[in-house]
Structures are given as structure tokens and as C-alpha cells.
Amino acid sequence: xxxxxxxxxxxxxxxxxxxxxxxxxxxxxxxxxxxxxxxxxxxxxxxxxxxxxxxxxxxxxxxxxxxxxxxxxxxxxxxxxxxxxxxxxxxxxxxxxxxxxxxxxxx
Ligand SMILES: [Zn+2]
Numbered sequence: 001x002x003x004x005x006x007x008x009x010x011x012x013x014x015x016x017x018x019x020x021x022x023x024x025x026x027x028x029x030x031x032x033x034x035x036x037x038x039x040x041x042x043x044x045x046x047x048x049x050x051x052x053x054x055x056x057x058x059x060x061x062x063x064x065x066x067x068x069x070x071x072x073x074x075x076x077x078x079x080x081x082x083x084x085x086x087x088x089x090x091x092x093x094x095x096x097x098x099x100x101x102x103x104x105x106x107x
Contacts, residue, residue, distance in 0.1 A: 001022075001025040001026060001028070001029045002029075003029075003033060003035060003036055006026060006029045006030065006033065006036045007036060007039055009022065009026050010036075010039060010040050010043045011043065013026055013040070013072070014043060014044060014047055016072070018072075018076075020075075020076040020077070020079040020080045020083070021076075021080065023072055023073070023075075023076035024073065024076045024077065024080065027069055027072065027073045027076070030069070031069075040065070041061075041062070041065060044061065044064075044065045044068075045061050048061055048064065049061070
């Protein structure tokens with residue numbers, strides 16, 4: 001993912017609306033690109049800051065953004081692995097069904 005694509009997806013990331021593959025690419029990019037990380041921090045600050053203007057609680061946005069990045073990354077990896085395992089299970093099931101049907105009709 002390049003910087004242009006990354007910056008386009010900042011809002012989607014903050015809304016949790018990226019799919020797992022894009023999410024992983026996005027996080028890999030911001031972790032290695034100071035520029036995009038800065039952009040993400042600013043967007044996050046504006047987003048979260050506005051939401052919490054009324055509540056006078058103090059918040060550590062930098063830590064929260066890091067938490068969000070780590071959690072999103074783990075979640076995306078989990079779903080990606082899960083999808084992979086599912087496709088293997090489906091493939092095996094289809095294979096076994098095919099085997100079963102071929103024994104049924106081979107007599
Ligand atoms: Zn970048």
C-alpha cells in the first residue's frame with residue numbers, strides 16, 4: 001500500500017470498516033511510515049476529541065490509538081486465518097462428498 005491509498009483509508013480504519021486484508025496492509029504501512037502515522041494520529045485526535053468534548057474525562061489519545069491499532073491488527077489477522085481455515089474445511093468437505101458420491105455410483 002502506498003501513502004496515497006493509506007491516507008484515503010484513514011477514515012475507514014477509524015470507523016472499523018476496512019476488510020481484514022486491507023486492514024493489515026494499512027497497519028503495516030502506518031507502522032513503517034512516519035508521515036501516514038502522523039496523519040492518522042491527527043484524524044484520530046480530531047475524531048475522538050470531538051466525541052469527548054462533553055465528557056470531562058482525561059484521555060491518553062496516543063495510547064488509545066496504539067491500542068486501537070494493535071487490536072485491529074489482531075482482529076484482522078484472526079479473521080484472515082479463520083477465512084483460510086474455513087476455505088480448507090469447505091474444500092475437504094467437498095472432496096469427501098465427491099469421494100462418497102463416486103463410491104455410491106461406481107457399482
Ligand atoms: Zn505513508
